[in-house]
Amino acid sequence: MKIKHEAEERHVLAVTVDNEAGILAKIAGLFTARGYNIDSLTVADITENHSVSRITIVTHGPPAQIDQIHAQLERLVPVHKVIDLTELGPHVERELALIKVAGTGEKRVEALRVAEIFRARPVDTTTESFIFELTGAPDKIDSFVALMRDLGLVEVGRTGIVGMIRGASEA
Template identity: 60%
Template sequence: MPDPQPASVYDLDHKQEAETLATFAVLVDNEPGVLHRLVGLFAARGYNIESLTVAETDRNAHTSRVTIVTRGTPHVLGQIEAQLEKMVSTRHVQDVTRDPNGLERELALVKVKSTGADRVEALRVADIFRARVIDTTHESFVFEITGAPSKIDKFAELMRPLGLVELSRTGVLSITRGAEAF
């Protein structure tokens, strides 16, 4: 009996290559259906989207910037980049992760319910991470934190034992250093 087809590209054996995260910035035409086709490209091939942000960048040029974080082997990530470039509505694709000038940031709102010593410790941790208090009650705080996704992960990890009850993240935004445009 033949081997069954893999359910996704992640089931294929690519010489046991290690998976890594990659951030792609994609400049696309700002028109109906583009995001649907982009997400469909990922779904049809079994690629997972770890983070997705989309916003109009130039009303006159009718363009939007899509930032996608995904995971895969170098082979899979190369396939993803090639497929993104083939989309009719795509104007430009950039792998920000491989660009030495690449910057990534994310914003998160973090709600922590705590009293007593835990409340004081939550404020101390927030100060260390340069998180701002944007709302407070006698029993809770809402912090705003901006930084690399790993910074937000660590902040959330430290807040969990102090009473983290809710976390809302924007998804990754990316840009490159320097004077050149995307």
């Protein structure tokens, strides 16, 4: 007897919540308790009076699991709204990364050339290293980091993904 496994899907969820102590722990606990993974997590205050925050969660799993995550997030008391950007259709995803690269001579010149192609901006420069700032889709950042490995990659810091649905309306 063959066991049928559903294909895993990647989803970007935008969760609007009351900006109160412990809400992030509640959401992380919901994922942990059920053995779900969070691939990326970003949080920011989005209102002038600091009362509401937006949490962007990237996760993956079979469709039934994604539906369950969505439903359970909506049941949490401080949650106002859960939007699955992936389900809504075309959306924009961006991430910020700082990438430190050390090197001299040809490797240094090549790192600068690659950075220019990717539109990575040097935000710190010494005679032995650069820190590049790069904003873009996660796969663009992955590609840049992969190329920097051979050129003296030292350290990478990434913010996590932020996403919005395309078009004039609010999701």
